[in-house]
Amino acid sequence: MDYLKKVEQLAEEIITNEGMELVFVEFVPEGKRWILRIYIDKDGGVTIKDCQKISNQISYELDVEDLIPHSYTLEVSSPGIDRVVGKxxxxxxxxxxxxxxxxxxxxxxxxxxxxxxxxxxxxxxxxxxxxxxxxxxxxxxxxxxxxxxxxxx
Missing domain, CATH: 2.30.30.100 (SH3 type barrels.)
Incomplete structure (x- = not known):
């Protein structure tokens, strides 16, 4: 999944430019569909508005770049209480x-x-x-x- 690295780079740039941190990216099958999950964070925590803003920007760029070869659902969220640790x-x-x-x-x-x-x-x-x-x-x-x-x- 070479395209996942490109998605991660694209997301990192957008999220960093908004003053937030990219925590983790995962692309997983759930039932018959694929989910692209992007976890973000910032000092004081992220809001629903932050997630929506990042989701809109990433969704637009992914449509323009056409990096993922099949359909998927994009989810942008906070890392939550059981925060993903990846870096x-x-x-x-x-x-x-x-x-x-x-x-x-x-x-x-x-x-x-x-x-x-x-x-x-x-x-x-x-x-x-x-x-x-x-x-x-x-x-x-x-x-x-x-x-x-x-x-x-």
Missing amino acids: KKDFERFAGEKIRIQFKGDIGGRKKVEGILRGVDEKDNVVVETDDGEFKVPLPQIKKANLKREIKF
Whole structure:
């Protein structure tokens, strides 16, 4: 999916120009349709108006560029409470928080890990403290990672 990289670059430029941050892009099948999800954030959080503005701009540019070879639905949203973590700087930024990481395959007999995020080491491994000790996941092996925040009332 080479076009997904181009979509990500296009979205990053639009979102950055609006003073926001591109958190994560995913293109996934749901039933018989494809969903292009773009998660955005900014200091203080994003509003529905922010999502609508970015959605309109990205939708227009995607129509002009015609990057995606089949039909899809575009969704732009905030990362939410279980924020997606995908960039090296995010793994450093959210050190100390609970995280769940799914792998692109098998690492040490596991397909996922959950624990306290400790950051990124000098070899670009994401370090997670689990009940069994420290577990390292190479950045390129991460399929998806989410913070596991608890809602407190």
